[in-house]
Amino acid sequence: MSRSRSEAPGAGAGDPLRPSDHADSAAEIAQPALGPIGWLRWGWRQLTSMRTALVLLLLLAIAAVPGSIVPQRSADPNGVTQYFVDNPDLAPVLDRLQLFDVYTSAWFSAIYILLFISLIGCVIPRTKHHWKALRARPPRTPARLSRLDHHRESLVELAPGADPDAAAAASVSLAADHLRRAGYRIERYGSGSALSVSAERGYARETGNLVFHTALIGVLVSVGVGGGFTYTGQTVIVEGRTFVNTMLDYTSFNPGRFVDPDGLTPFSLTLDSFDVTYQEPGTPGAGQAGDFAANLTTQFAGEDPQPGQVRVNHPLEIAGDRVYLMGNGYAPHISIRNAEGDVVFDDAVPFLPQDTNMTSQGVIKVPDGMPEQLGLIGFFYPTAQKLESGALTSIYPALAYPVLTLWVFSGDLGIDDGTPRSVYTLDPTSMTQLAGGDSGVDSIQLMPGQWAELPNGLGTITFEDVSSDAPAVEAGSAIAHDADFGGSVKRFVSLSIHRDAAGPWVLTFAVLALLGLLAALFVPRRRMWVKATPDGHTLRIEYAGLARGEDPTLRAAVDQVAQRHGDAVEAALRG
Amino acid sequence: MPTGTFSLDSVSILLVWTAIAIYALAFIAYAIDLARRSALAIGVKDAEVREFVAAGAGYAGTTTAAVAASAAVDDLRAPEPSADAALAARPSKRPRLVWARIGTSLTVLGFLFHVGADVTRGIAAGRVPWSNMYEFSLTGTMLIVAVYLLVLFRYDLRFLGSFITGLVVLLLGGATLTFYVEVAPLMDPLKSVWLVIHVFVASLATALFALAFGLSVLQLMQARREARAAAAGLDRAGAVTRAPKAGARILRTLPSSDALESLAYRFAIIGFIFWTFTLIAGSIWANDAWGRYWGFDTKEVWTFVIWVLYAGYIHARATRGWRGSRSAWLSIIGFAAVMFNFTIVNMFFKGLHAYSGLN
Ligand code: HEM
Numbered sequence: 058m059s060r061s062r063s064e065a066p067g068a069g070a071g072d073p074l075r076p077s078d079h080a081d082s083a084a085e086i087a088q089p090a091l092g093p094i095g096w097l098r099w100g101w102r103q104l105t106s107m108r109t110a111l112v113l114l115l116l117l118a119i120a121a122v123p124g125s126i127v128p129q130r131s132a133d134p135n136g137v138t139q140y141f142v143d144n145p146d147l148a149p150v151l152d153r154l155q156l157f158d159v160y161t162s163a164w165f166s167a168i169y170i171l172l173f174i175s176l177i178g179c180v181i182p183r184t185k186h187h188w189k190a191l192r193a194r195p196p197r198t199p200a201r202l203s204r205l206d207h208h209r210e211s212l213v214e215l216a217p218g219a220d221p222d223a224a225a226a227a228s229v230s231l232a233a234d235h236l237r238r239a240g241y242r243i244e245r246y247g248s249g250s251a252l253s254v255s256a257e258r259g260y261a262r263e264t265g266n267l268v269f270h271t272a273l274i275g276v277l278v279s280v281g282v283g284g285g286f287t288y289t290g291q292t293v294i295v296e297g298r299t300f301v302n303t304m305l306d307y308t309s310f311n312p313g314r315f316v317d318p319d320g321l322t323p324f325s326l327t328l329d330s331f332d333v334t335y336q337e338p339g340t341p342g343a344g345q346a347g348d349f350a351a352n353l354t355t356q357f358a359g360e361d362p363q364p365g366q367v368r369v370n371h372p373l374e375i376a377g378d379r380v381y382l383m384g385n386g387y388a389p390h391i392s393i394r395n396a397e398g399d400v401v402f403d404d405a406v407p408f409l410p411q412d413t414n415m416t417s418q419g420v421i422k423v424p425d426g427m428p429e430q431l432g433l434i435g436f437f438y439p440t441a442q443k444l445e446s447g448a449l450t451s452i453y454p455a456l457a458y459p460v461l462t463l464w465v466f467s468g469d470l471g472i473d474d475g476t477p478r479s480v481y482t483l484d485p486t487s488m489t490q491l492a493g494g495d496s497g498v499d500s501i502q503l504m505p506g507q508w509a510e511l512p513n514g515l516g517t518i519t520f521e522d523v524s525s526d527a528p529a530v531e532a533g534s535a536i537a538h539d540a541d542f543g544g545s546v547k548r549f550v551s552l553s554i555h556r557d558a559a560g561p562w563v564l565t566f567a568v569l570a571l572l573g574l575l576a577a578l579f580v581p582r583r584r585m586w587v588k589a590t591p592d593g594h595t596l597r598i599e600y601a602g603l604a605r606g607e608d609p610t611l612r613a614a615v616d617q618v619a620q621r622h623g624d625a626v627e628a629a630l631r632g
Numbered sequence: 633m634p635t636g637t638f639s640l641d642s643v644s645i646l647l648v649w650t651a652i653a654i655y656a657l658a659f660i661a662y663a664i665d666l667a668r669r670s671a672l673a674i675g676v677k678d679a680e681v682r683e684f685v686a687a688g689a690g691y692a693g694t695t696t697a698a699v700a701a702s703a704a705v706d707d708l709r710a711p712e713p714s715a716d717a718a719l720a721a722r723p724s725k726r727p728r729l730v731w732a733r734i735g736t737s738l739t740v741l742g743f744l745f746h747v748g749a750d751v752t753r754g755i756a757a758g759r760v761p762w763s764n765m766y767e768f769s770l771t772g773t774m775l776i777v778a779v780y781l782l783v784l785f786r787y788d789l790r791f792l793g794s795f796i797t798g799l800v801v802l803l804l805g806g807a808t809l810t811f812y813v814e815v816a817p818l819m820d821p822l823k824s825v826w827l828v829i830h831v832f833v834a835s836l837a838t839a840l841f842a843l844a845f846g847l848s849v850l851q852l853m854q855a856r857r858e859a860r861a862a863a864a865g866l867d868r869a870g871a872v873t874r875a876p877k878a879g880a881r882i883l884r885t886l887p888s889s890d891a892l893e894s895l896a897y898r899f900a901i902i903g904f905i906f907w908t909f910t911l912i913a914g915s916i917w918a919n920d921a922w923g924r925y926w927g928f929d930t931k932e933v934w935t936f937v938i939w940v941l942y943a944g945y946i947h948a949r950a951t952r953g954w955r956g957s958r959s960a961w962l963s964i965i966g967f968a969a970v971m972f973n974f975t976i977v978n979m980f981f982k983g984l985h986a987y988s989g990l991n
Contacts, residue, residue, distance in 0.1 A: 078952045107951040118940040125933040132927050160928050342816030369820035370920045381923035553923050567912045578901045
């Protein structure tokens with residue numbers, strides 16, 4: 058198999074300058090002069106050697122693995138919390154080793170930073186060298202072509218009276234034309250009566266290699282710098298409500314270092330409706346949700362509203378931001394009246410889905426209007442069914458037989474002292490449970506369009522049927538056989554709004570890297586020589602090729618040059 | 633579910649099992665071929681060993697022993713050039729290995745059934761047949777066979793036939809037994825052109841890595857045999873009389889470790905290109921589906937690890953002291969990671985890529 062040999066003649070000028078321990082380089086690593094500068098130089102050379110690059114690459118591969126085994130804070134924060142609960146002894150140890158933040162850990166960063174320093178130290182001298190090589194002429198033809206791996210020779214009988222020197226010149230001209238047309242850069246040489254053409258091609262191989270490695274740096278820099286200008290924010294919108302793109306309306310917002318949170322583009326999004334389909338019961342994948350679509354109205358300040366849609370795989374582009382659909386659920390509309398009949402709560406409350414059948418949980422907080430603050434934990438079952446234990450569960454995600462059950466607490470919600478509390482959790486430590494659980498009072502159970510008494514004569518609670526204007530009936534009333542609950546409960550969507558400054562750059566560099574890689578791996582870099590030596594009434598023509606790097610097709614290429622040139626010479630000398 | 637669709641899927645299953653049975657037969661035929669190659673090698677070998685023993689016994693002088701030893705090395709390496717040449721021979725100029733031919737014919741036949749199974753599954757599902765573990769396996773193994781058969785036009789890799797058919801029988805049989813799920817509609821994130829592109833190209837890369845893996849394993853075995861042969865030669869003629877093991881005998885008919893390495897490298901770099909593309913395409917898709925192009929999700933981590941491992945392999949091939957056996961180990965580890973990623977990671981690791989279709 059062809060292997061390039063740098064000890065072969067012709068190596069030298071125009072060689073890609075590779076790290077000194079590259080497999081194709083013959084040079085031995087020189088002993089360092091033992092001064093401080095010498096050591097520095099030696100250290101630098103070690104860092105930019107092939108072996109170091111290789112070791113760092115392998116280390117990087119190994120170091121990336123734990124992040125797939127241990128849950129990561131970035132990708133799966135709940136998993137981390139759970140891990141701490143499940144492994145109370147092990148988790149803190151792992152945490153100290155930064156195993157829950159592998160990809161931002163000191164050791165992972167150290168590996169890739171070293172790798173990229175090595176890479177830069179490798180690429181810069183090679184680029185300089187290649188720049189020169191690009192403008193250099195192909196090297197002098199070696200004296201003894203027959204020493205090369207791929208060598209062919211043919212003897213051409215000259216016509217009687219033909220001038221051998223002229224024939225040699227003509228045949229070398231033919232070779233030069235042919236090679237130039239085949240994409241070689243050529244240079245003619247002559248020594249004594251022997252004339253030759255020296256040709257080289259495939260500079261794109263080294264160019265590709267450099268583009269590839271430089272593009273990797275580009276990817277890293279884009280991610281690093283672009284991240285500073287990037288933000289992501291989450292918000293929840295119930296059908297019929299509007300979100301305004303300011304910090305206030307986000308439930309969470311993660312800006313990069315250089316983002317001005319007050320400078321967000323002013324636009325608003327109104328959720329007109331949310332579509333979803335569920336696989337029919339009894340079919341494969343029954344209950345599987347799909348075809349999610351959030352139908353929005355978008356509006357910029359002072360402009361006309363525009364319709365927009367967000368679907369999975371089809372984020373909505375708006376003012377350089379991209380809006381993604383991250384989740385959805387039911388938002389039961391609940392109203393509460395106190396004993397005097399005053400409305401103290403009236404809102405659609407997003408309930409978080411707990412399973413694929415959309416069993417959902419939500420929290421209602423009534424801070425004012427009651428003798429004491431009131432808190433309710435609700436469970437919503439879009440298609441409720443009683444388990445043998447008596448507990449309810451949802452057996453299908455659509456609204457076939459929706460039931461809402463509520464636990465009631467009264468006391469101090471803990472929201473007055475300014476401690477931030479999630480709207481999705483209730484802290485019952487300073488509250489008394491009035492209904493549900495161990496309170497001895499049954500939990501309240503409602504279907505859309507029903508109302509019930511609150512315990513202790515506190516008032517009433519109604520689960521509004523948003524699809525109907527009919528007045529609510531008391532809980533426990535008979536339900537019509539063919540009652541259709543479709544649309545009786547509002548939906549909400551959780552949206553994620555992103556400004557990604559890095560993405561386009563990362564993509565550009567990644568594509569550049571891919572193109573560079575194609576050239577680096579598949580463009581053959583080779584030298585080719587054709588030499589004509591007059592020898593009495595014959596012309597000795599030699600062909601030789603030398604691979605520069607991996608070049609499995611060199612043999613065939615030399616054969617082809619010999620064949621084509623032979624034919625051309627034959628034709629020229631005959632004709 | 634209309635019964636028509638259901639029956640089409642059961643036709644597909646029938647075709648799958650037929651394909652598996654035929655591949656198993658192909659595996660046997662290829663195995664017999666290897667055994668026969670080794671028998672051929674023994675025939676030649678025995679005669680030579682006898683001569684050497686006679687020579688060694690007759691003249692105890694050191695020079696003669698040295699001559700015998702170097703002759704032994706020459707002898708051990710003698711079939712290499714012809715094996716190397718045979719590797720790149722055109723199909724019509726290849727040695728007539730009857731059992732290898734039977735193996736290839738059976739593989740082609742099995743492949744036709746395999747394609748039938750894949751296409752009927754696709755029609756039954758009304759989409760591309762690669763969107764759950766069972767379908768990944770079905771299509772992935774089909775691409776492995778397709779790439780192998782395509783490569784056969786260019787290189788005589790029939791000595792890898794038993795490896796390829798064996799691998800496919802194991803993967804496809806195992807997948808059909810354990811991963812099979814009925815046709816179900818796609819989950820939303822999978823409804824994307826990137827499913828078609830990303831998964832297909834990843835499977836192609838896997839097929840190429842599989843070939844590279846097989847060649848790298850052979851390369852290691854061959855390198856060991858060559859080293860042993862060289863050592864035996866230096867170890868005076870006496871060592872030559874040690875009978876080579878069966879494995880080594882088969883290896884005598886195969887290309888040199890250099891040739892195997894060079895070929896493994898060629899498949900690995902094409903695979904690497906596809907894998908790079910897979911990585912990029914996956915990121916674009918992730919950006920559409922999940923709102924970020926990279927998040928170190930488990931599957932992303934493993935795709936990246938595999939990419940880095942093969943980058944390491946390519947570097948190792950270019951590093952003095954690593955070319956040869958050491959780099960071959962990286963190709964082997966790389967493919968092990970590919971298989972791990974496909975099986976263990978898909979089934980047991982938690983992540984966003986929860987598309988195995990299994991519960
Ligand atoms: C971020 C880490 C790196 C990655 C992912 C990487 C990847 C690659 C890949 C895929 C190739 C094959 C393409 C080609 O031949 O051009 C390659 C080749 C090469 N890389 Fe890197 N590389 C990295 C870092 C480095 C470093 C730090 C050095 C310098 C020591 C280096 C030096 C080389 C050289 C000299 C080649 C050419 C090999 C040959 O002649 O076949 N690389 N690299």
